[in-house]
Amino acid sequence: MQEMREGFMRLLRFRHACKLFDETRPVARADLDYVLEAGRLAPSSLGLEPWRFLVIEDHTLRRHLRPACWNQSQITSASAVVVILALTAELRSETGYARRMLRRLVATDGELDEAMQIYHGITHGDLNAWSVAQCHIAAAEMMLAAAAIGIDSCPMGGFEPEAVAEVLAIDRSRFEVALLLALGYRNQPQPPKHRLALDQIVEYR
Secondary structure (H helix, E strand, C coil): CHHHHHHHHHHHHHCCECCCECCCCCCCHHHHHHHHHHHHCCCCHHHCCCEEEEEECCHHHHHHHHHHHCCCCHHHHCCEEEEEEEECHHHCHHHCHHHHHHHCCCCCHHHHHHHHHHHHHHHCCCHHHHHHHHHHHHHHHHHHHHHHCCCEEEEECCCCHHHHHHHHCCCCCCEEEEEEEEEECECCCCCCCCCCCHHHHCCCC
């Protein structure tokens, strides 16, 4: 158990927002699939899995994408960029998506009705923001999975959603661009990690 604890802490310390990747070192497809599988297995509220992953490996396409991402070098120096799309239109109650997904998880019609009541509570709020927040959970799991196999990552919230959607032909009536995740191998030493102390951010009651 102690070895597992220490191993996990090493992953957390290895992971950092890599700003410049080694363009000569591609990430193998099997390793990309490993990272994406971690996203697939991520937890989501009510098990609705409101994400889809668009993997951009083509360098020409990433070069066109870069201006839509505030010209950040990670877009073109990374081996691949995962565009995490948040479901929006499908999550509306009338589509039946939520009922189909929830049916997998419950044993009775009564439990399904109860779960749908909770879901209706969610849909009365900002459904798009809820869906995007769920996608960030998947991104966190993918970054840890990448770290576990020595792959660096950078979560990227700096982009223009409309421009990204235009470059990648994403239907914004169905999806919100939640986050971009650049993956590759670092080209520079990892910078020091700065964090507040635990007693500065935690309060027990």
